[in-house]
Structures are given as structure tokens and as C-alpha cells.
Amino acid sequence: xxxxxxxxxxxxDDLILAEVTLRHIREGSTQLAAFEEVGERIGRTSAACGFxxxxxxxxxxxxxxxxxxxxxxxxxxxxxxxxxATSQVSSIAVYDAEERAFKQDVNAMDEGLTVDAVIxxxxxxxxxxxxxxxxxxxxxxxxxEKEEELYRLRSENERLTKEVxxxxxxxxxxxxxxxxLIQIMDRARRLTVLSNEEEAKPRFKMDAxxxxxxxx
Numbered sequence: 001x002x003x004x005x006x007x008x009x010x011x012x013d014d015l016i017l018a019e020v021t022l023r024h025i026r027e028g029s030t031q032l033a034a035f036e037e038v039g040e041r042i043g044r045t046s047a048a049c050g051f052x053x054x055x056x057x058x059x060x061x062x063x064x065x066x067x068x069x070x071x072x073x074x075x076x077x078x079x080x081x082x083x084x085a086t087s088q089v090s091s092i093a094v095y096d097a098e099e100r101a102f103k104q105d106v107n108a109m110d111e112g113l114t115v116d117a118v119i120x121x122x123x124x125x126x127x128x129x130x131x132x133x134x135x136x137x138x139x140x141x142x143x144x145e146k147e148e149e150l151y152r153l154r155s156e157n158e159r160l161t162k163e164v165x166x167x168x169x170x171x172x173x174x175x176x177x178x179x180x181l182i183q184i185m186d187r188a189r190r191l192t193v194l195s196n197e198e199e200a201k202p203r204f205k206m207d208a209x210x211x212x213x214x215x216x
Contacts, residue, residue, distance in 0.1 A: 011125060013042050014057050017049055022061065025068040028076065 017038050024034035035049035042049075058065070 009052055009056075013044075014052070016042060017053055017057055018061050018064070021053060021057075022064055022068045025065065026071040026075070028072050 020038045020041070021031060021034040024031065024037075031050070031053070032046065035046040035053065038044070038049045039046045
């Protein structure tokens, strides 16, 4: 069973992936078979190899892929010609011609991989590294700004919390004073009513004959 690696892809891993995949393309095999072979060699799953190829590595080898496809077509054509060759040309001669042509194209392909393709790959990797470095600096700057904003918001939250607590305390004090004032006013009103009622009651006194006489 192929081990599942969690580390980042190295330049050597990408190069192995490119070489094996291009070889399978030239030979008329499937990319899935290429990904499985690469997975066995570098200890990754075929799915991981396929994702890496389609998302990143493939873009660096567009020219090499076209050459590999041409090699596959030429190889298939030569095989077909070998089957349909006339009696004047033996199958061995056709096979030798096919092999010679194929080897020449393979050599040219290998040369392209080891020189032009590798140079393009290294340039692309340098650009990618520079882009990543810029992204890291940008993320660090954004992180610092977020931390400063978080500190400011926390300080603001503490200040507002203190103000709210103080306002609630003042509100309770004012509310208690208001209730006390209402009670005092209500008591005063009742006393006033009672006093008025006392004053409004008629008063009488008894005269010398025993009769009640109203006092104004």
C-alpha cells in the first residue's frame, strides 16, 4: 500500500511526476497509470499525484506534452504502417525504422526536458517563490493590523462596559430616589387630605341649656 505523505512537493518530486507522465503519454498509456507509478516511487497516492499534475506541474510542460502527443501519434502511425506495409518492405525493416525514429524523438525529448523544460521549471519556481514571499509579508502585515484592531476593540469594549455599569448604578440610585420622592409626596398628599377633612368637619358645643351649638 502506498504511504500517504503530508509534506510539500519538492522540485525532484515534480520532475519525477513530469518525466513519468510524459513517458506514459508518449507510449500511449493513460495518465492514471502514470500517477500510480509516480505514487509508488515517491510514496504518495495516485490521487495526490493527479491533483498535483493538473493544478501545477502540467502548466510548466505544455510544450513537452505537445511533443509527447506527437510522438504517440507517430508511434501509432508507424505501427499501422508496419502492419500494412507492402511485400517489398519487410516487417523487420519497418520495425527498425520505427525504433530509430522513436529513439531520435525520445533523445530530443529528453534533451528538451533536461535543458529547456528544466530552465522553464526553475524560472517558474523562482517566480512562485517570490510570489509566496510577497504573500507571506502581506499576510504578516494583515495579521499585525488585525491584532492591533483586536486590542483596540477590546480596550473600547472594557471602557464601554465600565460606562454601562456606571450608568446602571446611577440609574438604580436615581430610581430609588424617585421612588422615595413619590412615597414622600403621596404621604404628604394623604396628610393634606386628612387635614382638610378635619377642618371640614362641623364642631359643636353644648350651651347652658344642654343644647348643641355649632361652632363656625
